[in-house]
Amino acid sequence: MDLAFTPEEQTFREEVRAWVHAHLPADIAHKVHNALELTREDHQRWAQILGAKGWLGFGWPKEFGGPGWTAIQKHLFEEECALAGAPRVIPFGPVMVAPVIMAFGTPEQQQRFLPGIASGKVWWSQGYSEPGSGSDLASVKTRAERQGNTYIVNGQKTWTTLGQYGEWIFCLVRTSTEGKPQTGISFLLIDMKSPGVTVRPIIMLDGGHEVNEVFFDNVEVPAENLIGEENKGWTYAKHLLSHERTNIADVNRAKRELERLKRIAKREGVWDPATGGAAASRFRDEIAKLEVDVIALEMLVLRVLSAEKSGKNSLDIAGLLKIRGSEIQQRYSELMMLAAGPFALPLIREAMEAGWQGDAAAGALGGFPGGEVGNAPLASTYFNLRKTTIYGGSNEVQRNIVSQVVLG
């Protein structure tokens, strides 16, 4: 047993760190470190920088043009990116659909779709959830009817993250109503520019436009866009869901945000009991609890990675990682907001964009109330992250899965 990474892994980390620091645009890192709004262009710019290096598909094997990294190298790469303030790789293309195309697609499909994903040029969206489906993904109702060489798709997807930018969408569609719900599902790639596709925004509680409804009205999809066999889509979807076990915990981002929380607490006078008194003492203890939570989560993640590396023991704790990781995300955003207290309350949307100064000439009446623009996004982030315990299989569904492991 050893907590230290091997010298090779350490060298790898340093190489990644040096490269990220040299190539991550400062304006993007600034936005990430301060939870300011990222545009489509910001995401695309970073994706294409990674793509040019061959690292956007950082989980890909060498045969498909990826770096062929081990689970630990992938973890270190994601950690260095997160700590440097890189935006998360938008997972739908490189992390989600690409492995399915690699495992189950034809050579033609691989040649057609993978280059656009690897370079970051094509924006993919995910079409799994439907109205009413919740965590029960197999309840797919969107229909795809085969007519000759074409599927006619009718139905609706929802919670489509950043679907307003999407160019392609991978969908679970129902191609049969016979047998169990899981057996009649197919995995279809759909060009979002096709006639009959409509994207409608869902405005979230924080006022942000992050998710969408996607409507399919007699959309014609060439049969060559079917992945694998008809009615086997559930198997492929499960492959996708099982592909990334540890990154759902998002521990790397939690480490970065823990540091940010400490900066905010310091700025707001609730960090040092010597100057902030009992209020600082109470608040500092809450940060200390979170720090232990983050370390324990990191240890949990490292245990899973180690088990993958050695193959000696398997750890069936993906559900725990999801539950704990999401709870921690919610907790740090909550503490950031509480650190600012009433100064987290002014809702001034422009102040969440980079560079906003307000009317500097107006003095106290011109900028963000209290004079600290860094407080502007705190409540919105807190509201936004309530999603984390709901999506990806709600934490209650995860508890069902965990209890299955213990109780049978």
Add this chain to the structure above:
Amino acid sequence: MDFDFSDDQEQLRDAVRKYVDKGYTFERRRAAEKAGGFDRAAYAELAELGLTGLYVPEDNGGMGLGPIDGMVVMEELGRGMVLEPLPHALIAGAVLAGYADAATRAAWLPGIASGEKLVVLAYQERGSRYALDAIAGKAHQAPGGYVLNATKSIVAAGDKADAYLVSAKVNSVMGLFVVERESAGVSTRGYNTQGGGRAAEIVFKNAPAQLITTQGQAALEHAVDIGIAATCAEAVGVMDKTLDITADYLNTRKQFGVAISSFQALRHRVADMKMQLELARSMSYYASLKLNAPATERRAALARAKYQLGNSMRFIGQQAVQLHGGIGVTDEYIVSHYFRKLTELEMTFGDTLHHLGEVSARMQDTAGVFA
């Protein structure tokens, strides 16, 4: 980065598990508890397995093993709620090996390794709570050595041990001493503890003492950290077994015509227990992996671990009793004994709020994690 156990460690685990399963049954433990909470014969059996000499160097008659080996052993002893205080043998072995001169090591370590000498840490005083240095105990030089005056509380197996590692101040410097129980001026009052084991109040009145080190604060901190790591590992074993017992019960017990494990309210409670167990196991690894780190890093790490373990212990113990229903609050059924043991371990070597304070006071403005 590697969390696998070596083949030797797996063999050590198997050997201890076999002993606990066959040699340290619940019935035997119950009898030992009724007889005072300490069984010298059982302690001798631990010694025969080599466990009392785990941290004693090989040239002093021990096994010279490290923290991960200690962790493996303590997990297994925890599964059987073994009463005899092996953590103190680990502490005495490591502290004497690390801080005493050659003559003192030669005088004590072989006996500790063989199990003939049980040496326990006597450091807690009524007024000091968990602060190691806030003690009234004093020692001064006298012809042929030192003379020690102190009153120490909740000393593990204190009226059965052969000698103590005692903290006492020489002028204002913290010293660590060895005092033998049968020396003049040592009086003890033993009692059972809530966790099933044994402890004692000990009064040292002008007792002859042998100085181990005047780096007493450093040695004592080290001793307590070894104790924390051992307690964390022991607690993991206790919790692991507690969850097993609870899962079996839920799958067996029927209400309204079905096994109560079919009720989602209970299943989610079990999932939360599993969460606390795995977080605890992770932090127990962390504790043992940091036990040989430089003192500042080690102290911070061990406080974090004990904070997590304390929370996990209280949660799992309380939930296990609740999920058992009425039988969970009886003495007859095993789960209440696990709950009592967990409660005791939470307050051993610093409780959860104490360690939260330690974590908070030591917190840096960086993330404080690995990268």
